[in-house]
Amino acid sequence: MSNKSGPSRRKFLTTGLVAGIAATGARAGAGDPAITNVQPWAQVLGKGVDERGYGMPSPHEAHVLRKSVPWLTAVDTSSINFTPLHQLDGIITPNGLAFERHHSGVAEINPSEYRLMINGLVDRPMVFTLQDLMRFPRHNKVYFLECTANSGMEWRGPQLNGVQFTHGMIHNVMYTGVMLKDILAEAGIKTEGKWLLAEGADAAGLTRSIPMEKVLDDCMIAFKMNGEALRAEQGYPVRLVVPGWEGNMWIKWLRRLEIGDQPWHHREETARYTDLLPSGNARRFTWVMDAKSVITEPSPQAPILHGKGPTVITGIAWSGQGIIPRVDVTIDGGVSWHKARVDGPSLDKSTHRFYFEFDWDGKPLLLQSRAHDTTGYVQPTKDALRKIRGEVSNYHNNGIQTWSVDSDGVVENVEIS
Amino acid sequence: MSKFLNATLIITLLAVPVFAGGIGRLATPDEVIAWDIDIRPDGLGLPEGSGTVADGETIFDAQCAVCHGDFGEGVDRWPALAGGFDTLTSDRPLKTVGSFWPYLSTVWDYINRAMPFGNAQSLSADEVYALTAYIMYLNEIVDDEDFELSKANFRDLPLGNEANFYPDDRPLTEYPLFTEACMIDCKSSVEISKYASGKDVTPE
Structure with a gap:
């Protein structure tokens, strides 16, 4: 029963009515009570259009949730949770179920104070507001984002008993945004500019170096996912989209793009997200996520x-x-x-x-x-x-x-x- | 008229240059300085400043040891910063600044942008130099508590593991091997070799 259905007398009457109908149904004959009984939703009024300004899943789907593996990390503000793949179908991940990975918690950015800076080896260091970004030609693309560490806990052998945990560091949504090359053209990339450093505005200030060939190919700056604004945990108001490459590079809460003539070798591309082999050597710049x-x-x-x-x-x-x-x-x-x-x-x-x-x-x-x-x-x-x-x-x-x-x-x- | 005046006023107050070419505006030099905090292995971006191992130990004990341990050994699941020498080929490698990180600049940059955890960008340049010097000391790269790291000598003492990194070689070492797809009679028998059950590590 709705808590807003009015005076208790009405609630009493409604409850009595349902009970009476159920009894009637039971007398109606043999069969599935889901059919032979008149269900409450077939009898009484449901919620009106003003009840849910932002629609949420049915209460019967309340068990469909992102979940973490608490023993994986020291603290939940530098951690990861997992998309419930076993409960989804089709190809699109609902925004509220897209796995989260952040290194210093979710930054909550006021869009009116959002700025994107371009500096380094450019003709003109520039600043854009969110409104500025929306004046570039927009594109819509569906891409997967997979964390480099997806299935990492399974490397030595089977460990976690659930596809959510073995493979749930992935989501797949439609991005609306603008091409990175269009924005960079406003600043003018100098000919010696071969690398781009993307930097987040969160308390981790996450940075990655990206080669210019990829930057100018298909990288985007996205402000929408599945038609609505990015979720805060996905980088609201703006994130980088680096199609097909490891998720760590898709800088969230994007605040700055710097052009340089060589990579920066920052933490997430040296100490982390490199691949240590039996020789003791390590592969770096292993960007592509394989089939x-x-x-x-x-x-x-x-x-x-x-x-x-x-x-x-x-x-x-x-x-x-x-x-x-x-x-x-x-x-x-x-x-x-x-x-x-x-x-x-x-x-x-x-x-x-x-x-x-x-x-x-x-x-x-x-x-x-x-x-x-x-x-x-x-x-x-x-x-x-x-x-x-x-x-x-x-x-x-x-x-x-x-x-x-x-x-x-x-x-x-x-x-x- | 008033709209025009307001627009002029706002631009004047912000003191930001307008870029007439298209979308966006020019960044001011002060704005670039405020946000362009990254540094590179060649030292590009390093600010003036310096700090000693002893200075760094004081700061480390107060602000870092709670997670990283008194000797950089790492508390609970927090990262170890020191030790792990000669473990990279072992079954349980310990990847620290001393055993694995290729560049000292990465240490300086990361402390400066992201540490202490929960109070990022609160350290002065001198404090970051001092902490970097102390992490060098914990990793036996320097052995003198009076050692002072500065912009001037930053590149004199490189970390040891730089030469052991190489670019992604999967296109050569892996992709040519993974092209076959047997469809029938692919194996004579199948046995389960490993189980997840019994490990009891899966959340509810």
């Missing part, structure tokens, strides 16, 4: 509850190198593979949704998915990656994920031979 896929349902948090018979397997696939022309699925641990059905938009550097429908005989399953991208790259196994990168290089884990399904439909995170 990857995962079955989101069934998965440990989304077991098969309906028993044997027609069963839907679904998941997402993505690549920082382009589109996903093909996804394969196995239900027998990789003895035989089947081409999955990609459904919905197939967009450059966006997640793709795939399905594989089959008739489950109720016997245990070993599920995997395998993404192909436009370069001909095929998603490798974790063993194949570890053979090259060793046991400790846990960034950029795009290895194949295995889910074990038992005869009751319970799903577990495993690795197989």
Whole structure:
């Protein structure tokens, strides 16, 4: 009952009415009470149009939440939470469920005090307000953003029993923004300018160096996600979009762009987000996120509850190198593979949704998915990656994920031979 | 008329130059100085200033040790800043300023922009030099508590691991290997080799 439905007398009458109808329904005959009973929502008035100026999910969806893994980090203001992939479908991540990673908490910026500065090797150091940025030609692009550390905890072996935690450092939204090259043209990049430093306005002042070739190719400055203003935790009012490249580079709360003739080698591109190999050497500037896929349902948090018979397997696939022309699925641990059905938009550097429908005989399953991208790259196994990168290089884990399904439909995170 | 005057007044009060070319305006030199705080390995961006190891220890004990430990060893899950020498090839490498970081400029830049955690950009240039000097001391790069780090000698004592970083080589070492996709009779048997269950690390 609504708390705003009026005097208690009305509430009493309404409650009595519902009870009476339920009793009537029960007398109506055999059948599913969800059908034979008149439900309260079919009888009484719902909330009016002025109840929810900003709509929220049904109260029955209150369990669909981003979640963190508390033991991962020292404090929740320099931490990460995870997109509930097992509860989503299609390719678009709802804004309120897009995973968050920030290094000094969420900056809450007053848009009237927002400024973007361009300096360094430019003809004219410049300042733009948010209104200024909106005067450049706008573009709409759907891109995935994956944290470099996504699946990192799974590198040495299966650890977290849920696709939200193994693969949930990713979101995929439509950005509205302006091309970085259009804004930089106002300042005029000097010919010796080969790198761009992007800097956040938050208390971490996060910085990354980006080569000019990428800057001038497809980088954007976004102020909208899925049609509405960026969420504060995603960089409101303005974030950088670096399509297909590791999420750490997509500077949130973007305040400054500096042009230089060499990279800055700041913390997030030296001490962090570099790939230590068995030799003791480390790869740096490993920007591209390679082709990857995962079955989101069934998965440990989304077991098969309906028993044997027609069963839907679904998941997402993505690549920082382009589109996903093909996804394969196995239900027998990789003895035989089947081409999955990609459904919905197939967009450059966006997640793709795939399905594989089959008739489950109720016997245990070993599920995997395998993404192909436009370069001909095929998603490798974790063993194949570890053979090259060793046991400790846990960034950029795009290895194949295995889910074990038992005869009751319970799903577990495993690795197989 | 009044609208014109107001616009003129605002521009005068802000004392910012107008850029007639298009969108946005020119940044003033003071604005660039206020925000352009980054420094690079070649020293570009370093301000004048200096600080000793001993100065740095005092500041570190008061503002840093609560998370990073008295000797930079790291408390709980907070990052260790010192030690970990010769661990990079081990099963549990400890990546610190001394064992892993390639450039001292990164230390100065990061302290200056982001530390202390929760009170960023509160340290003076001298304090940042002093803290950087103390972290060098904790990592046995200098052994004299009177050592003074300054803009002038900043590049004289590089960190040891710079040569061990190299650019992304996945296009050569990985991509050519990952092109096959077997579809039938791909293996003769399948065994589960590792389980997540029993580890008890998954949140509710």
